[in-house]
Amino acid sequence: MIKIVGIRFKPAGKIYDFNCGAYVLKVGDPVLVETEHGLGYGTVATELEAVEPDTYRQPLKKVYRPATDEDRQQREANMETEAEAHTYCRECIVSLGLEMNLFAVESNFDGSKLTFFFTADGRIDFRKLVKLLVKQFRTKIEMRQVGIRNQAKMCGGIGRCGRQLCCSSFMTKFDPVTIKMAKKQGLSLNPTKISGVCGRLMCCLIFEHNMYDRNARSEKPPAAESNRPDDNDGSVDGVDDQI
Numbered sequence: 001m002i003k004i005v006g007i008r009f010k011p012a013g014k015i016y017d018f019n020c021g022a023y024v025l026k027v028g029d030p031v032l033v034e035t036e037h038g039l040g041y042g043t044v045a046t047e048l049e050a051v052e053p054d055t056y057r058q059p060l061k062k063v064y065r066p067a068t069d070e071d072r073q074q075r076e077a078n079m080e081t082e083a084e085a086h087t088y089c090r091e092c093i094v095s096l097g098l099e100m101n102l103f104a105v106e107s108n109f110d111g112s113k114l115t116f117f118f119t120a121d122g123r124i125d126f127r128k129l130v131k132l133l134v135k136q137f138r139t140k141i142e143m144r145q146v147g148i149r150n151q152a153k154m155c156g157g158i159g160r161c162g163r164q165l166c167c168s169s170f171m172t173k174f175d176p177v178t179i180k181m182a183k184k185q186g187l188s189l190n191p192t193k194i195s196g197v198c199g200r201l202m203c204c205l206i207f208e209h210n211m212y213d214r215n216a217r218s219e220k221p222p223a224a225e226s227n228r229p230d231d232n233d234g235s236v237d238g239v240d241d242q243i
Contacts, residue, residue, distance in 0.1 A: 002053055004060065006046030007033055012153065014172050015045045019060040024048075030067035032109070039064055041075050041109045071109075078107040085114050085137060092132050100124050100145075104154050113140040119151050149174055152198040159196060159204075166203050177201040181209045 005025050006015040018033050025031065029044045067075075082105040089102055104117040114137060118124075126143050133141045146154075149167065156168040167174070182194050182205055196202045 001050045002060070004049050004051060005044050005063070007031065007042040007063070008045040009040060009042045010154075011156075012168050012170055012172065017058075017060060018063050020048065020063045023063055023066060025063070025066070030072065032064040032067055032071060034061045034064055037108060038112065039109050041067065041071065074109065078109065078111060081111065081114075081137075082107050085116070085133070088136055089116055089129070089133060092129055096128055098124055098126065098129065100126070101151075103151050111139065113142060115142045115144055117144050117146055117151075117154065119148055120145055148198045149200055152196065157197050159202070161204075165197065171203060174203070175206050177203060177205050181205040184209065184212045 003020050004017050005020045007018050008015050023031075025044045025048060027044050027047060031042055031044060032039050033042055034040075085107075086102065086105045089105065093100060093102060099122075100118045100120040102116060102118045106115045106117070107113070114133070116133070124145070130141050130143065152165060153167040153171070157165050159165050163169075177200070179189065179201065182189060182201070185205065185208060187194055187205075194202055194205065
């Protein structure tokens, strides 16, 4: 039997399966795990599950060990480095006149690489910026351009409903959102009312879309019953067609 737990590296981030071996872990425990980029610091997000080796074809990386106090201190030191790198990079961006919006910096657990996340309208030539960052921090530098929705997910915030953004609290992926969903739910098509803080259509339009689809289909009377005496000459069908 293989004992599997789900590990999450970021709040509301994707959950990855790992082989926990002989360790007994529970949800919320901090752990060190083996990743393609070395050791990673994550949190147990799902209960332990035992499966047969034949039923799980994908090779699993292992939980290295539960995190210790020293590991937590290392993580805090990494966070301080991330904050310092963020401030320095923003200063460099201004001095170089680059049209980019830096919003987050992440460090590997062992400090071997710093990843800078930014948004921009087009492609950016950041070669000079990378040289300055390498000279300052003496480590591997990666510049990663992401979409505006990913920025909202990583930065977090409060939506127009007064609650934490769905994307930063529990959503693990982005599904397509269309204006047709707002029309079907009878919402105002004013962009300022159906757009989130990222400027795109609100992700919550997806949540009730299937329910409105089912309701619209179920309210239409069957064709065989459409000629009953109490039918008011198809007006209900007309309303459903508009919906």
